[in-house]
Amino acid sequence: xxxxxxxxxxxxxxxxxxxxLRCNYSYGATPYLFWYVQSPGQGLQLLLKxxxxxxxxxxxxGFEAEFKRSQSSFNLRxxxxxxxxxxxxxxxxxGGSNYKLTFGKGTLxxxxx
Amino acid sequence: NAGxxxxxxxxxxxxxxxxxxxxxxxxxxxxMYWYRQDPGMGLRLIHYSVGEGTTxxxxxxxxxxxxxxxKQNFLLGLESAAPSQTSVYFCASSYDRGEPYEQxxxxxxxxxxx
Numbered sequence: 421x422x423x424x425x426x427x428x429x430x431x432x433x434x435x436x437x438x439x440x441l442r443c444n445y446s447y448g449a450t451p452y453l454f455w456y457v458q459s460p461g462q463g464l465q466l467l468l469k470x471x472x473x474x475x476x477x478x479x480x481x482g483f484e485a486e487f488k489r490s491q492s493s494f495n496l497r498x499x500x501x502x503x504x505x506x507x508x509x510x511x512x513x514x515g516g517s518n519y520k521l522t523f524g525k526g527t528l529x530x531x532x533x
Numbered sequence: 534n535a536g537x538x539x540x541x542x543x544x545x546x547x548x549x550x551x552x553x554x555x556x557x558x559x560x561x562x563x564x565m566y567w568y569r570q571d572p573g574m575g576l577r578l579i580h581y582s583v584g585e586g587t588t589x590x591x592x593x594x595x596x597x598x599x600x601x602x603x604k605q606n607f608l609l610g611l612e613s614a615a616p617s618q619t620s621v622y623f624c625a626s627s628y629d630r631g632e633p634y635e636q637x638x639x640x641x642x643x644x645x646x647x
Contacts, residue, residue: 429573452634463537463623463638464576471632510575514634518583519564519627520591521636525575 422447422513426524433501434532441496441527443485443511452514453494454521455485459507467509470494481505506531534559537639539624545645546614554609554642556624563629565607566591566636567599569620576623582607583629614646 423446433439445451452471456464468479475487485496494511508528512521540555556565563584568576578591582601596618598610607626611618621643625636 454635456638463640464625465638466635469632469635471634518581518589519629519633520566520578520581521634523576525573 422451422515422522424511424513424522424524426509426511426527428527429525430528430530432530432532435503436500439496439498439501439505439529441509441511441529443494443496443524444492445494445511445513446492447513447515449515453485453487454512454514455479455483455494455496456510456512456523457481457507458510458526464510467496501529501531503531503533505529536560537624537626537637539622539639539642541642542640543643545647546611547647548615550614551610551612552614552644553611554622554624554644556607556609556626556639557605558607558624558626558637559605560626560628560637561604562626562637563604564627564633565601566625566627567597567607567609568623568625569593570623570641571620579609579622614644616646618644619646620644 425444455467470487508526511524514521537558566581567579580599585604600608624639627636
């Protein structure tokens with residue numbers, strides 16, 4: 421069975437600082453990996469995805485993530501955080517024939533001015 | 534295109550009442566999903582559908598039923614609501630080819646059961 425662990429429940433950073441959100445997955449084959457963002461009271465918006473190829477993927481809003489098979493990780497990064505990045509971030513993994521995604525429990529990001 | 538829409542946005546039920554949540558998508562997606570989101574639990578899959586007329590159980594199906602009579606609609610029913618079903622419900626849809634795992638989400642329905 422596939423699973424996702426987001427070790428950090430809550431992270432606080434200052435505006436302009438760099439950011440890394442951790443995601444570890446468990447899946448027997450090559451996974452499909454996603455990061456979604458959820459602003460308060462909103463639905464989930466796709467930030468970026470990894471299906472195959474280049475292990476460093478670029479997403480919207482200046483985010484990037486790197487797939488590391490040896491570490492079973494797909495960490496999300498941003499070099500300089502903006503106050504508008506305050507939200508909850510979810511990592512998800514997919515694979516197999518039923519096209520289901522398994523989500524992590526999320527990391528809440530607070531940005532201090 | 535409206536994408537994925539959900540009706541209603543908010544609802545308060547009393548224990549034992551029933552209701553149906555409607556999800557509609559206009560992207561001609563084959564797959565549709567219902568999730569619930571609870572604090573600290575992330576999103577958990579309730580039921581999903583891989584095509585019109587088909588449904589399957591997800592991770593937390595108890596107390597819910599679903600129907601997919603039309604390709605564009607996926608209904609989630611609560612026959613006898615319980616306080617444990619207080620949650621935010623999200624619908625999502627995806628293609629069946631190309632990049633089938635990329636799911637598009639609706640804005641959510643906030644349900645409170647008293």
